[in-house]
Amino acid sequence: MSSPSRPTLKSVAAHAGVSVTTTADILRATPEQLSRYHADTVAKVRDSAAALHYQPNRLAAALVSGRSRTVMLLMERAYEPYFARVARAMETLVRDAGYEMFVVDAAHFQTGRRGLWPVDGILAVEGEAWQEVALQLRPQVDTPLVSLGTCGIAGYDQVRIDLPAAMAAAARHLIAQGAQNILYLDQQPLSAPNLAATYLDPFKAAAAAIKKARRSLVRLATTQPTAAAAKTVLLDYLQQQPRPDAILCRTDDLALGASSALLEHGLTPGREVLLVGCNGMEELAFYNPPLSTLAFPVEAMCAAAWEMMQQRLDQPGQPPQRLDLSIPLVVRMSSSQALK
């Protein structure tokens, strides 16, 4: 122990000349609770803590209380733009409520020999592929779990956004704009077994709308969820097949790649080929041309999920809740004849 060890409750108590219990109580007390103590005891304790630069050790507090005041945000690709946006929105809510938030990338996850940091609750984003992981990560079998996104985990609280309905609406929009031959561009699922809600259902919904209007549909998939992959795949397609007059993309990144491919092929999005993305990243408003997109209600989704989490932390026994949110389509030049 050569390092200058930091002050503990014990040393603060000794310095103040009161017991450890009193010290701890006073340092944790809210203003109302504080009135129970003699003013000079409070002063002594506070001065002592300030003088020693005391900072409580969360490790010890969490160990003994069994509550970490920390939640985990579990996501499949935590650092991609859409997920980073979710993380930002969620962190604001969580912090304001006095909790900490750990972001865990499910792709990096593995239960190692060292075990996990216990958390009071798990917020799982797009958890379909990670249901197993999310359930496994819980420190207790009754640790609250709230899922948010296009899919949910049965038997737990869920905030769902209805991507199939939104994709159908986007398809109808393209049809209304005159599209005859529609290309649906999405990514091959990374590793997951059952991704119906995330990949298959949205496609099916768009396909149903397109079939109903008797337009043609082709599905094209990339191996990576990147603009680069989308560009490559689409350029290849354009060189070999008759060109579509509308492209509906599963993510904004794919839409950016598609836009670049079209331009390189001499086609302007919104003129020869309509183009719609999905996720609602703000950047799309500044592209050339600006791209239409399905604007995921990230803030509302996160607010609802955090509300559910707080309710469950307070009342663990409540039946699971479910909330469904719709996804509005933001129409820009890439898909509207009228905006030209």
Next chain:
Amino acid sequence: MSSPSRPTLKSVAAHAGVSVTTTADILRATPEQLSRYHADTVAKVRDSAAALHYQPNRLAAALVSGRSRTVMLLMERAYEPYFARVARAMETLVRDAGYEMFVVDAAHFQTGRRGLWPVDGILAVEGEAWQEVALQLRPQVDTPLVSLGTCGIAGYDQVRIDLPAAMAAAARHLIAQGAQNILYLDQQPLSAPNLAATYLDPFKAAAAAIKKARRSLVRLATTQPTAAAAKTVLLDYLQQQPRPDAILCRTDDLALGASSALLEHGLTPGREVLLVGCNGMEELAFYNPPLSTLAFPVEAMCAAAWEMMQQRLDQPGQPPQRLDLSIPLVVRMSSSQALK
């Protein structure tokens, strides 16, 4: 305690019929260390742990050992694209070394009544504005601190990327392409007192290069670090002032906004006005036109910083290290006459 409590070392030991010490040792042991134990003891312990689904409690392990095997990644705007990219690169390195990583947004940071999660080390990105915070966040006064980015914290390990030199090179590139009147677009520092290395020095370096070549320079600043803010500010400027023939931006987000403003004003980036961004986000290759940018060596920077951190964790007494990395300019259509 109505919740089904999870298994502890004690319960695993009881189940296996051996002591807690032996149980803990065997579960933590590497293959070599394992040979010290009787094979059947090992088997009993492992079977017992597996049967009970034992997961060690990191809280307790960290509390008693004084090592959390966790590092903090401290950033000013943790969820913006550039910082998210740093987080992704760093997490891969950290995980592979058997550590966990917490991302902490310095903007959200406040030493609350609850204290902080102790970490073994702090990786501070663009820490100039957050030197105080970073130093304050250390659980111990000797907690390792490594800074990375355009600035560093004196007296600690640093991986620096030389943005002033890169900005000067970018300015010379614009001049070589024929620019006479250059606009430098950056953001007002958010909240910070001294941000020389992050904001002032890069500008000064560009200004010196421009002055040396006897070209004119105007500096324009946004209040927000967003494409939207850049677009507004630049459109406003273009309506009132003679137009520049080159724009050098402090970030890629600003460059995207600038590109959109130029187009809306009837000017094409790379034709009437040259445009260069800064950060090296991959998306810029897919913009229309593709944007030139200073490609921050994120992977190399993170690898070097993590290497430094590991060395310091092993040998706390070493003198502080410093590594400087250069930032290459990636030239695309937005700033090259030759590429048209």
Next chain:
DNA sequence: CTGAAAGCGCTTACAG
């Protein structure tokens, strides 16, 4: 090779 005991820094009943 295995085990009993002390202790990390807190919180939580329980006394006085």
Next chain:
DNA sequence: CTGAAAGCGCTTACAG
């Protein structure tokens, strides 16, 4: 209003 004591689930000397 204040304090002594037990204990959270581990790791770490130290014995045997």
